[in-house]
Amino acid sequence: MAGLLIKQTLSVIFLLVSFWDQVESDSSQYATPEPKTSTDVGNHLPVVETIHFSGSSRPKPITVNVTKVTKIVLSCNLTLLATHKSPITGMWEKDGNKIDKREFDFDQNTGHLFQNYEFDFQNGSDAGTYTCVFDTNPKSEGRFEVQIPPVWTKNMKEIRSDGDHINLTCKSDQYIPLYWIWSKEVKGSKVTLSNETEDQYYIYSIGNKSSLLIKSLIMDNTTYYHCDAVYEVGFSGLRIHLKVNSLVAAVIPFVCIVAEVLVLVIFILVCERKMKQKEDLAEGEKFPERLTTDELLDSTENGARHRKVESASVQEMQN
Amino acid sequence: MGHSKPGGCPPKEAPDGGWGWMVLIGCFMITGFSYAFPKAVSVYFKELMHDFHIGYSDTAWISSIILAMLYGTGPLCSIVVNRFSCRPVMLVGGLLASSGMILASFSVNITQLYLTAGVVTGLGLALNFQPSLIMLGRYFDKKRPLANGLAAAGSPVFLSALSPFGQVLLDYYGWRGGFLIMGGLLLNCCTCGAVMRPLESLTQNSKNKSEAKEMLPTTSLELENCQQAVTRNSTKDGGRKSGTNKKSWKLLDFSVFQNRSFVIYTISKFILVLGLFVPPIMIVNYAKDIGVPDTEAAFLLSIIGFIDIFARPLSGVVAGLDLVRPRVAYFFSFSMLCNGLTDVLSARAATYTGLVAFCVFFGVTYGMVGALQFEVLMDIVGSQKFPSAIGLLLLIEAFAVLIGPPSAGHLVDAFKNYKLIFYMAGSELILSAVFLFGAFYLCLKQNQPKNRKGRQQAEDVEGETVAMGENSTVQDYTGDLCESPLDEGSLEQSLSRVQKDQRDDCNVTDADSGDTECFEQHEKTSL
Numbered sequence: 065m066a067g068l069l070i071k072q073t074l075s076v077i078f079l080l081v082s083f084w085d086q087v088e089s090d091s092s093q094y095a096t097p098e099p100k101t102s103t104d105v106g107n108h109l110p111v112v113e114t115i116h117f118s119g120s121s122r123p124k125p126i127t128v129n130v131t132k133v134t135k136i137v138l139s140c141n142l143t144l145l146a147t148h149k150s151p152i153t154g155m156w157e158k159d160g161n162k163i164d165k166r167e168f169d170f171d172q173n174t175g176h177l178f179q180n181y182e183f184d185f186q187n188g189s190d191a192g193t194y195t196c197v198f199d200t201n202p203k204s205e206g207r208f209e210v211q212i213p214p215v216w217t218k219n220m221k222e223i224r225s226d227g228d229h230i231n232l233t234c235k236s237d238q239y240i241p242l243y244w245i246w247s248k249e250v251k252g253s254k255v256t257l258s259n260e261t262e263d264q265y266y267i268y269s270i271g272n273k274s275s276l277l278i279k280s281l282i283m284d285n286t287t288y289y290h291c292d293a294v295y296e297v298g299f300s301g302l303r304i305h306l307k308v309n310s311l312v313a314a315v316i317p318f319v320c321i322v323a324e325v326l327v328l329v330i331f332i333l334v335c336e337r338k339m340k341q342k343e344d345l346a347e348g349e350k351f352p353e354r355l356t357t358d359e360l361l362d363s364t365e366n367g368a369r370h371r372k373v374e375s376a377s378v379q380e381m382q383n
Numbered sequence: 384m385g386h387s388k389p390g391g392c393p394p395k396e397a398p399d400g401g402w403g404w405m406v407l408i409g410c411f412m413i414t415g416f417s418y419a420f421p422k423a424v425s426v427y428f429k430e431l432m433h434d435f436h437i438g439y440s441d442t443a444w445i446s447s448i449i450l451a452m453l454y455g456t457g458p459l460c461s462i463v464v465n466r467f468s469c470r471p472v473m474l475v476g477g478l479l480a481s482s483g484m485i486l487a488s489f490s491v492n493i494t495q496l497y498l499t500a501g502v503v504t505g506l507g508l509a510l511n512f513q514p515s516l517i518m519l520g521r522y523f524d525k526k527r528p529l530a531n532g533l534a535a536a537g538s539p540v541f542l543s544a545l546s547p548f549g550q551v552l553l554d555y556y557g558w559r560g561g562f563l564i565m566g567g568l569l570l571n572c573c574t575c576g577a578v579m580r581p582l583e584s585l586t587q588n589s590k591n592k593s594e595a596k597e598m599l600p601t602t603s604l605e606l607e608n609c610q611q612a613v614t615r616n617s618t619k620d621g622g623r624k625s626g627t628n629k630k631s632w633k634l635l636d637f638s639v640f641q642n643r644s645f646v647i648y649t650i651s652k653f654i655l656v657l658g659l660f661v662p663p664i665m666i667v668n669y670a671k672d673i674g675v676p677d678t679e680a681a682f683l684l685s686i687i688g689f690i691d692i693f694a695r696p697l698s699g700v701v702a703g704l705d706l707v708r709p710r711v712a713y714f715f716s717f718s719m720l721c722n723g724l725t726d727v728l729s730a731r732a733a734t735y736t737g738l739v740a741f742c743v744f745f746g747v748t749y750g751m752v753g754a755l756q757f758e759v760l761m762d763i764v765g766s767q768k769f770p771s772a773i774g775l776l777l778l779i780e781a782f783a784v785l786i787g788p789p790s791a792g793h794l795v796d797a798f799k800n801y802k803l804i805f806y807m808a809g810s811e812l813i814l815s816a817v818f819l820f821g822a823f824y825l826c827l828k829q830n831q832p833k834n835r836k837g838r839q840q841a842e843d844v845e846g847e848t849v850a851m852g853e854n855s856t857v858q859d860y861t862g863d864l865c866e867s868p869l870d871e872g873s874l875e876q877s878l879s880r881v882q883k884d885q886r887d888d889c890n891v892t893d894a895d896s897g898d899t900e901c902f903e904q905h906e907k908t909s910l
Contacts, residue, residue, distance in 0.1 A: 314564055315563070322570060325573060333577055
């Protein structure tokens with residue numbers, strides 16, 4: 065009904081833990097070298113997370129980190145005024161898609177509406193955003209982020225020079241993965257790295273930390289490096305970009321440019337000198353050096369012929 | 384060809400083409416490098432911050448130092464150019480600029496970077512930039528506005544090319560490799576310097592002697608005078624330090640300040656620079672402030688740059704028109720006025736379209752101002768004093784550059800209001816435009832009657848037209864506008880002094896290089 069008055073109440077979140085029979089993991093499903101689950105067999109506790117909220121408040125989403133195959137119970141507890149009209153419908157959504165269409169009739173007397181959703185978390189596809197929706201006016205929602213816990217690193221981008229070493233580290237906080245996988249991207253596909261494949265890489269993993277040591281960096285090491293923490297239910301990882309700068313590699317283009325400049329400068333200067341020489345020669349033929357004023361004033365054709373005649377006579381004499 | 388004077392050797396005319404186009408290309412490249420380099424270096428700042436663990440403002444100092452060297456070493460460059468000639472200075476400048484960047488690629492802390500990439504490269508660029516303008520002014524006379532416009536277009540072209548190129552180098556080689564290759568690119572400034580062939584004066588060598596004799600008028604008296612001058616000079620050693628030549632061969636000619644036009648121009652330029660560079664710096668932040676996404680905000684700058692590329696040569700063409708050329712200073716003040724109005728009217732732009740319109744108009748007017756600034760200066764002081772004039776002008780502009788943009792930034796920080804600085808910048812530009820226009824107009828009114836009288840006297844005395852040909856009036860206009868009181872009174876005296884100076888200047892030979900200050904591209908009736 066429109067105009068529904070919802071009294072604001074304080075909501076207290078408490079965790080209900082109830083013991084359940086464990087769901088045994090079938091270790092043959094996973095090609096794990098060391099089945100750590102063997103020690104935990106019998107202790108898989110179902111994870112129950114509850115959101116309490118009153119009608120008009122928007123509660124903060126709860127993050128549920130899952131590393132093992134467990135049953136998960138998500139519960140929403142809505143507190144309403146008794147004057148609310150019934151029935152109220154409710155549903156669950158996963159990543160925006162409806163997953164439970166039942167209508168619940170709720171207990172009006174206590175003023176609390178419950179919605180529960182149970183499922184088994186088995187692999188990565190079970191992860192997502194689960195929302196309990198109450199068809200009140202306005203709509204009331206409670207969100208659960210169910211995920212495999214993420215890993216962290218100090219820097220997503222690293223820059224080094226060639227010849228350096230670098231230590232890429234990934235941490236997974238309080239969750240200890242089964243093992244870690246490091247890989248690098250080569251032309252779009254991931255290539256797994258291990259201690260045996262190349263000398264350059266050395267992987268050291270312990271508990272919730274793993275580091276990849278790359279020695280003697282070269283320019284080709286510039287790619288994305290993936291670190292993945294593998295759990296029973298899947299893996300979570302991130303990619304770190306490593307860029308290797310190389311001064312040495314820039315020397316070749318530099319030398320080319322310098323050579324080009326030298327060639328151009330020498331070419332220009334030589335051309336200029338040649339042009340000057342040509343003009344000097346040309347002038348020299350027309351006007352011999354050391355002209356005096358008298359010669360100038362006298363510089364008619366007579367003078368030129370005079371000289372020519374002289375030189376011609378000299379040649380005659382020689383012949 | 385210039386008119387002959389009794390007792391003087393005819394000066395060499397500006398080619399206005401031919402090899403001048405190569406000089407123009409060189410000038411284009413050097414203008415581009417000089418103005419674009421401080422901006423191009425800024426793409427490396429992020430990696431520098433990461434490598435040296437410093438903040439952005441510390442790295443931004445590199446750009447500021449380069450700009451400071453470009454503007455502040457103006458007088459030093461003038462001195463060096465007056466002492467040696469243009470080409471050696473440019474070759475040395477190119478070597479300095481590139482070696483600065485090469486050394487910078489090996490530096491291990493930020494201080495070394497300041498010294499190498501900042502000081503040395505900045506000095507090298509400055510030693511290249513000024514002489515290139517000087518040579519451009521020598522090679523072009525009738526087409527000088529167009530040449531100035533085309534050369535000034537180098538700045539936006541290189542701005543839009545060097546920054547992405549620097550980014551590519553950074554991504555592939557890192558900042559050290561990038562600096563090394565930029566250093567190699569700067570070596571091309573040497574190539575541009577090699578292109579700047581000195582225009583030989585006529586009394587240089589035998590070739591010129593004979594050429595002179597071919598071209599000399601036929602009176603034997605003149606021949607004799609010229610010949611005597613030549614032989615007299617060839618017996619001197621160096622000739623530069625001789626007594627008569629001393630006063631016309633100053634290392635730094637402060638007498639430009641006696642030229643009232645120059646003083647007016649300097650003041651107006653100072654006010655202009657206070658506000659001219661502020662809007663492009665602030666526009667991106669302003670756009671982001673009003674909600675424009677980052678990429679579109681960055682696109683605004685490229686609009687300005689793109690339009691600038693075309694605006695500069697076009698305004699050079701317009702300034703070369705017969706109608707405009709005599710009044711190029713007024714055209715310059717008109718463009719400043721337009722720029723100021725653009726700033727003021729667009730201060731309230733609240734949409735992306737408004738900002739785009741602002742950028743378009745700003746690009747046009749910015750290009751006009753950029754293309755004309757040195758053309759007007761060349762017009763005012765003439766080619767002989769241009770080296771000293773531009774050095775002093777750049778030094779004075781340096782103070783404005785240091786004051787203007789940072790204070791605008793402080794204003795923004797203080798008042799959190801971008802409109803305020805757009806109004807401020809616009810008003811500074813309008814003030815500068817009005818001042819230039821008004822002062823020139825007043826001086827013109829003052830001097831016109833005197834000038835007319837003076838010219839009449841000069842004509843009577845010398846018995847020849849003293850550069851009153853069609854072309855010379857065009858070039859002399861702004862120079863004649865404002866004469867210093869000293870010269871006004873004794874126009875005759877100054878005239879004969881000019882003649883004597885010209886004769887003496889003609890006789891100055893520089894032993895090793897062919898470049899002297901001797902020839903005058905446009906003959907001025909008075910200093």
